[in-house]
Amino acid sequence: MPKYVYDFTEGNKDMKDLLGGKGANLAEMTRMGLPVPPGFTITTEACKAYLANGSSPDELSQQVSDYLAALEKVMGRTLGDHDDPLLVSVRSGAKFSMPGMMETVLNIGLNDVSVEGLAKVSGNERFAQDSYRRLVQMFGKTVLGLEGDLFEHAIDDLKKDRGVTQDTDLTAEDLAGLVATFKGIVKTESGAPFPQDPRIQLDMAVEAVFRSWNADRAILYRRQERIPADLGTAVNICTMVFGNYGENSGTGVAFTRDPATGAKGVYGDYLENAQGEDVVAGIRNTLSLAALEGIDKASYDQLLDIMRRLEEHYQDLCDIEFTIERGKLWMLQTRVGKRTAQAAFRIATQLVDEGVITDDEAIQRVSGDQLAQLMFPRFDSSVPRTLVAKGMNASPGAAVGKAVFDSDSAEALARTGEKVILVRRETNPDDLHGMIAAQGILTSRGGKTSHAAVVARGMGKTCVCGADSLLVDTKLRQMTCSDGRVIKEGEVISIDGTSGEVFLGDVPVAPSPVVQYFEGNLDPATGGELVAAVDRVMAVADRAARMKVRANADNGEDCARARRFGAVGVGLCRTEHMFLGDRRAMVERLILADTDEEKQGALDALLPMQRQDFVEILEAMDGLPVTIRLLDPPLHEFLPDITELSVKVALAESRNDDDRADNLRLLEAVRRLHEANPMLGLRGVRLGLVIGGLFAMQARAILEATAERVKAGGDPRPEIMVPLVGAVQELESIKEEIVHVAKEVSVATGVDLQPMVGTMIELPRAALTADLIAEAAEFFSFGTNDLTQTTWGFSRDDVEAAFFSHYLEKGIFKDSPFESLDTEGVGQMVKIAAAKGRRTRPGLKLGVCGEHGGDPASIHFFNEVGLDYVSCSPFRVPVARLEAGRSAGSGGSDTR
């Protein structure tokens, strides 16, 4: 016969699957001899059986009877006894805490008769009636699913009638009347009277918990969190203890250390003469835990002793709920407690110092997300400020500067030493120089995966996007707030990328000490406990890591920063950024060239500039590998927008303007190159194969730069990467060209150059034919952005605004797959390609250079499938280092 019920004395903390989190911890505390009110847990198996059959399993009723009888025997009272009733609480408790599920029904066992017994036994008629009132209300709302407002309104009406404002001002008679009113509501609304039989109350509450597993919000949450739908929830039945019994009673929550700062010493709140729900409801102000010492020193001392034992036992910060009933302390719950980022780092190192955990365990107590939070500057929240808009918190941080409405002006103003905030309706690749120059970016359109958001996050630059209450007018160079206030170019604004808030004026910013530490400007020995903790944790992570961390960096400056932040190479140097700005005109010349001579002229002009780019980068990363990607984006990105230009030409023609012929010629070229789906068009290796000489020029620039560095005594280590390869034939073709150039440059410079040539794996076909591609490729770098686009068949530019919000709402996505790798789909591509590639070339070096290289969950996945390194923006390098260490330590699986 299946065992569906466990007494608290029968379980332990490792039985979460069967008893849920709450039940397992209650059992653990019971086993530790802590004062837990007696009770028992109905298992998740019972819930599963209920959900499968639509009714509780036959055996359950008898088992509950047996355990209830045992409980009654221990307590010396019976459930709902007329004279001295045993009352119980019923609480849900799944393996993972889950919003949307039914949580608690207190005071089960009270009815029209036992309430009098409780009044007598407690000597407190008001307490008894209030408890009964709470039962009917909670039962009606959570077990019967009635509208909560029905009850709240009845209380409000009564208070009005009595002329009082506080619940506590209602008398015992008032409350007795309220019980009658509530029972009336229950009967009218549910069609049946409030059940007087305590056992029926209990059974109905248990089944309501079972059913709440499939409440809409719970389903949505599970879908989003990828929690299996078939886990089921346990139900805890626990003897009631009352913190609202009178003056020598109370209830509280506490932490074994300060969860906000990580400071040592207990921390918590206490509320006299109250039940737990009153603490949550915030009806009265709570006292600090320390106050309890003065109120009830025995309980306080006992509580502190228990907390010490719990932390020792769980080897971590614990949070607890407790109740004191007439001077007796009861433990109602404990679990490993949540904490802030700062606290996490401090506590982890404290526990090491206290000998509780090891270094390797310490890095599992912090996360990359927490480290990232510590790296962003924050506004000083103590200073008053004027909020003018709120958008999405696209890239965290705090930035202050003059609002500027186009990128050229932003760059120009920044060059004069002014701090600027670039404000746009939305950004595009042409805004890159403005974004680089700006302190932060504010847009009125686009979501968390818009161009502005993605690029800003990549740069570690503050960004608020989609602040749609702002009317941005780039012509008038101003924006209008929803209250009509107009902010003109040059006015100072402050944007908070962590909260999405936009403030008027200069809000003071506190720089992050952790960034100062990574930059080498703050000594961990003297920089305070937090910096010291980060320093220690990073050292452990670096030692533990199997995967290396490189950076995505396109110029010498970024490379230098990446090195300071601990990158051991460049995983992605994008050459397209080198074709913007002044050089754009040369690219336009290349594209519009009518003759081979014109084309060669453009290539010849670009060569020395490219070479200088690479000299700087190779110098900054001397001795470390630098993966340089040949030109990737479609050529027409270097040309004007077709619609804007068409309008210009049409207007010029209608006005017979002088320059209409020039513009018309340009328009014809733009039309010729226009693609309906540029993301699926002439890009990457296709461009290299179609525009003869382009990739050869780039290869020559890289190799000449390499030779120059070698001659200067350096140790340049370039790796040439061909983008968007779908078939090995493409790569072979380009590789031939590169090898040919290498021979020429070797002869010309006298430096023997044997370039390493590899490829991006960013198309599903590349992943599936990785065994063939590895015959030509000396390394793979996973371009998980493009791989996500093609595997899902949606483009980052297009779909985010159009439907991601719907998908997140419907629980189809938990996170945007552009933020965190879709391991179920895109991850399979990576796994397949890694395995196939290494089958052909066992030592094949594998890395990832997409956005996901800096995302903690994704990093764990990459470690699991055996990649050699991840590459991310310089600012994310410390996060990636930490997660690389954590992933190695945890055997690859992240903690939920």
Add this chain to the structure above:
Amino acid sequence: MPKYVYDFTEGNKDMKDLLGGKGANLAEMTRMGLPVPPGFTITTEACKAYLANGSSPDELSQQVSDYLAALEKVMGRTLGDHDDPLLVSVRSGAKFSMPGMMETVLNIGLNDVSVEGLAKVSGNERFAQDSYRRLVQMFGKTVLGLEGDLFEHAIDDLKKDRGVTQDTDLTAEDLAGLVATFKGIVKTESGAPFPQDPRIQLDMAVEAVFRSWNADRAILYRRQERIPADLGTAVNICTMVFGNYGENSGTGVAFTRDPATGAKGVYGDYLENAQGEDVVAGIRNTLSLAALEGIDKASYDQLLDIMRRLEEHYQDLCDIEFTIERGKLWMLQTRVGKRTAQAAFRIATQLVDEGVITDDEAIQRVSGDQLAQLMFPRFDSSVPRTLVAKGMNASPGAAVGKAVFDSDSAEALARTGEKVILVRRETNPDDLHGMIAAQGILTSRGGKTSHAAVVARGMGKTCVCGADSLLVDTKLRQMTCSDGRVIKEGEVISIDGTSGEVFLGDVPVAPSPVVQYFEGNLDPATGGELVAAVDRVMAVADRAARMKVRANADNGEDCARARRFGAVGVGLCRTEHMFLGDRRAMVERLILADTDEEKQGALDALLPMQRQDFVEILEAMDGLPVTIRLLDPPLHEFLPDITELSVKVALAESRNDDDRADNLRLLEAVRRLHEANPMLGLRGVRLGLVIGGLFAMQARAILEATAERVKAGGDPRPEIMVPLVGAVQELESIKEEIVHVAKEVSVATGVDLQPMVGTMIELPRAALTADLIAEAAEFFSFGTNDLTQTTWGFSRDDVEAAFFSHYLEKGIFKDSPFESLDTEGVGQMVKIAAAKGRRTRPGLKLGVCGEHGGDPASIHFFNEVGLDYVSCSPFRVPVARLEAGRSAGSGGSDTR
């Protein structure tokens, strides 16, 4: 010791891997006792060894010496003997015939001395000198790689000098002089004299054949045909026999049946006193083979007997090359011969009737491509016509009609009973009604995978595209040819989709009897031998096939045709075609709706029309399954082009036009919906999830139509297909909606509706997570067009023009992957998805509804991976039926 040489007496026809095709067949004929000049074959292994080491394997020289000695003993002459020289030919012979390889050197063994011996023995000085001249010329050109023109110009100069026009007019002295000239050319150009040692001639020729395996054209061809690069070629060394010995000598080619028509009886050409190369060069007119009977009856009778024996032996049409030397017949080559489509069908059934092959073998002797050729009408080539342009042969057939330059006019004119040719620069989905109305489509832009080409092929409609010498002016309603001729709207033109030619005026067309047969208008019993043969072959194919064939059809008419052509269901009914034309306005209303009421109004207006569409389709396909795909394309396809509209608005504003506000509102909507990459945007299931009610309306229309058909006594079998699913959650969401609608419609109509719901597999993610998707999907249909786009990361609309031609040239593609399934990449997706889907749901019905469903090679692949059916355009259904039968019969592998 490896055996590198095989005498013709040692091999047989099944040794093609080792001896090449030519060598294996020479050996086979030798084994059959046919008069083959003695000789031997150097194996492909020797070639491989040569290519690996850069020189012939040590053992080869001795083995050649041994076999040559044996040959000399048999012939009683030695190679290059001064008095009576043995001469040999050296010919390449790989497993597959391959353009670009060195083919033949004749007369090896002649030198300055042996040429005199040959003159004496033959009593023909001119013959001897001519033979020597040919050797030096061929050796120079093919072995030494000299420019062929050098020799040709020398001949031309000599003829000019002698005042003659024919080679045959040159005397023995002239030819002796030419030999000297040629030897001079060889020495000057190659730096070494023409080798006089016959063995050196032989060895150099053999190594030249080896090296020609890696000639550029050969490599390119292998890359395109996916022939492994490491097969190597064999070399055949064969005693020379001379058809140019005099009047009782000659040479010819022959077929055992007429390869053009398939008529019984031998067929061939004969040329007296000539060598094989003269036949090919076409210097003199050949005689028909029959004439040989009068010239040399003994040889003729012997030849006919041999041909009968060969056909019996090879059990198929054979072609042969033969030479008669002074009255003695020699067989120089045989192989299974190429034939026309018509001949293939006739010969296959003839051979069955003759008891040579079985029915199952007969269907392997024809192909779907051949059947397709027979189904297209052709222009009567005997009628004179005026060619005005040439484009790409995008969709075969012959069409005549009045040139019309827009689709509305085309439709209007066609409605009056006129035949029209739709002429456009390029087409887009809005031209669909015009394309349907037209006899054929002519475009001046776009290649074989442009919209016009793909849609026309889908409809089985004649199309010439990319005729870029035509200047199409849709405003003036005319096109200008390269010679300045202007063709105005209404003038009759004729387009040949098989050749890409465009003619002026009405060129007479011969309808295809095979189509008339499939349409049921021609009785196979009385329709002639071809129709009878097709009828018999189709019956065998249908019996043999494991896979079913359905059609892609969007209306009742197409469904009816598909049924006549043998489709057993509809695999893809595209509902987007139902939203064009008049209904477009309603879709625009739906998109631009400001309120839910407006949106619902548009949906309510569309519902009855959709229902009627489905009633007609389900009626036409009564009793057969009909897979209906819910709306797939991005909404903005139903809106005006953003650039055109922007220009219109800008001009209207500059002129202060009255309607500028309306257009501006429209433009704002268009901008809002504009996507940078619509192919990767808001389409398919995403649309269904975002535009609430749209898919429910379509499901309602389908289910109401089903109920209506059931009530009318019909047997409707709809299958509802959700497009562009990437995650099972998407499908689950829509399925819930459909099930809900089904319940409502069941209640309302009293017909119990349990709709079958499945999905397209057209995204890599869907393929990789097919195991999860199969939990919700009752069937899969592979959308291989989109799957090709996303697997390769290029869109059909964009890349074809931009780089497919480069890729075909560079041998990266053999065929466009949109034409024939890329089995190496996209095919893996199909395979993975099929296996994963069936793991979850063993009986899962699998089909394909992309363009590839009608492509022969792809059909064989689909059979191999276990699909249940293919679906293609109605016109391709017979082709698919044939290939489905062939693929089952051949165990899934196509013959190369």
